[in-house]
Amino acid sequence: MRLDKTINATLHRKEMLPFSRPSLGDEEIAEVVHSMKSGWITTGPKCHQFEEDVKHYVGAQHAIALTSATAGLHLALLTAGIGSGDEVITTSITFAATANMITLVGARPVFVDIGNDLNIRPDLIEAAISPRTKAIMPVHFAGYPCDMDRIIEIARRHNLTVIEDAAHAIGTEYRGRRIGSIGDITVFSFHPIKNITTGEGGMLVTDNAEFAEKVRLLKFHGIQKDAWKRYGAKEIPQYEILFPGFKYNLTDLQAALGIHQMKKLDRFIEQRTRYSELYTGLLNNAEGILLPELPLQKGTRHARHLYVILADIDRLSIDRDRFMAEMLEANIGIGLHFPAIHLQPYYQRTFGYARGMLPKAEFVSDRIFSLPLYPGMSEADVRDAASAVREIASKNMR
Numbered sequence: 001m002r003l004d005k006t007i008n009a010t011l012h013r014k015e016m017l018p019f020s021r022p023s024l025g026d027e028e029i030a031e032v033v034h035s036m037k038s039g040w041i042t043t044g045p046k047c048h049q050f051e052e053d054v055k056h057y058v059g060a061q062h063a064i065a066l067t068s069a070t071a072g073l074h075l076a077l078l079t080a081g082i083g084s085g086d087e088v089i090t091t092s093i094t095f096a097a098t099a100n101m102i103t104l105v106g107a108r109p110v111f112v113d114i115g116n117d118l119n120i121r122p123d124l125i126e127a128a129i130s131p132r133t134k135a136i137m138p139v140h141f142a143g144y145p146c147d148m149d150r151i152i153e154i155a156r157r158h159n160l161t162v163i164e165d166a167a168h169a170i171g172t173e174y175r176g177r178r179i180g181s182i183g184d185i186t187v188f189s190f191h192p193i194k195n196i197t198t199g200e201g202g203m204l205v206t207d208n209a210e211f212a213e214k215v216r217l218l219k220f221h222g223i224q225k226d227a228w229k230r231y232g233a234k235e236i237p238q239y240e241i242l243f244p245g246f247k248y249n250l251t252d253l254q255a256a257l258g259i260h261q262m263k264k265l266d267r268f269i270e271q272r273t274r275y276s277e278l279y280t281g282l283l284n285n286a287e288g289i290l291l292p293e294l295p296l297q298k299g300t301r302h303a304r305h306l307y308v309i310l311a312d313i314d315r316l317s318i319d320r321d322r323f324m325a326e327m328l329e330a331n332i333g334i335g336l337h338f339p340a341i342h343l344q345p346y347y348q349r350t351f352g353y354a355r356g357m358l359p360k361a362e363f364v365s366d367r368i369f370s371l372p373l374y375p376g377m378s379e380a381d382v383r384d385a386a387s388a389v390r391e392i393a394s395k396n397m398r
């Protein structure tokens, strides 16, 4: 790809504006040091504390810290009994993990089209239900809540499990309830670009005690007790393997970050919201750009994980990839969240998906990209990124 067009010199930042940067402070650093000096660095008291904090924050009965949200989705599907020959309804505009985990437990991902808010359309779910359907896996895209009342109502009527991919949605509220207190199982991510981070990490929450028990076993070899309890000072080391499990337990070094990140979450979301609103003010009348429609009813909080825009390629002389290249040339970092899964080679080849099946997802997939959004950036950074978008769009109008 050629990167040869010159950008207006006034807009060209000298320093690259990163797409994302984690917001870690002295508290996180001190907590990690504390773990290291304590002699207990893997799953232990800090993971337990982090689980308690997330559980209370989201309003769930059980929380289990894991190595990633991908691990969480994997265990959620296994725990819900989903396997070979089953179908799981989800969205195509999501990260690889969502569909990959459905596929890796042996099930078929059934993609349903999205709406103007970029979330799965509840009114299309029912038509996608077959006798093999076992679960619905909604994704709260960018932290904007899916219409959970309608999704839960459909799921109850058809006896389906609702597993929420809430990788973007810690802190999201839907009709006065936090995400994590609604579906049967909810999974959060703490990857470095997400709203809070543990380096890598995830958390599965549920109100179902049987599910929680199963996930605790599956996350560590199918062995009954947590290691830090097994190695208690006066206990004879013993364990029983109830069934073969995985190695998905978070470490205390990581939970040390999580404990402090949780305390900062609301402030992070407030800052992300301010920057998102500034972006919208600067971009909503820009030519060559389309924005998602994200109405905020009373009781709704958008966690503002991503600020995405659509390049209006029908009116531009460049495609989305060229638009992103010009953003990078202007020293503005960008992200791609997400190209449609149903158009990925594996999914076309394996499940027979093809272009034309999900018109809105394809429209979005061809046009979408993400602008820098994180608490550590400045208002001037937001203005720089928005100016670059406007400039690139206006000089490339057809």
Ligand SMILES: *Cc1c(COP(=O)(O)O)cnc(C)c1O
Pocket: 067, 068, 069, 070, 071, 094, 095, 097, 098, 139, 165, 167, 168, 188, 189, 190, 191, 201, 202
């Ligand atoms: C990031 C992400 C995941 C995976 O999270 P990890 O913690 O990196 O495994 C899953 N689903 C969506 C929608 C994501 O954006």
